[in-house]
Amino acid sequence: EDQVTQSPEALRLQEGESSSLNCSYTVSGLRGLFWYRQDPGKGPEFLFTLYSAGEEKEKERLKATLTKKESFLHITAPKPEDSATYLCAVQDSRLTFGEGTQLTVNP
């Protein structure tokens, strides 16, 4: 059975304090790993797709990386507007979402 585990469940950072979110997965045949951002009261918003181990994608202060067992979402010098829940999802024969990491960035 496919499994996606995100850690930590919640993370509090000070503005400018860099950190990483983890997404560990177990799937039979990875066809893609997705990162989404979700703000309170809204639907998830697409950030990145990664397809193979070693791949990296960047957008502003965010960088996503992928290995054969996990993905990291690195946040460099975060700002309060980066506060959100970050969701990871893996695709093989179906798409499986993790429960998310709730990130709070304090000014």
Added chain:
Amino acid sequence: DAGITQSPRHKVTETGTPVTLRCHQTENHRYMYWYRQDPGHGLRLIHYSYGVKDTDKGEVSDGYSVSRSKTEDFLLTLESATSSQTSVYFCAISGGEDEKLFFGSGTQLSVL
């Protein structure tokens, strides 16, 4: 923002009543999905559609039915609502099976 509209945004209903949620898209995407989101669970797929009148079950389809008579509309029906169906429901669309999803803003459904 992708052109996805969910209605209603909020609904309170009683156990045993039928409920229909609507998803409307203006992107002409082939795939449409209904998910539910609950604390302690990731987003879980209820049903999806890969074309007009072409639908299939997801992992939590019991108690739900769907219909897609036009490319732009995907309806989710709870035939007889139960308290376990209290949740936030999201519609999503994509251009292909393995492609990124665009989500609507969600419907908060409370079944009393």
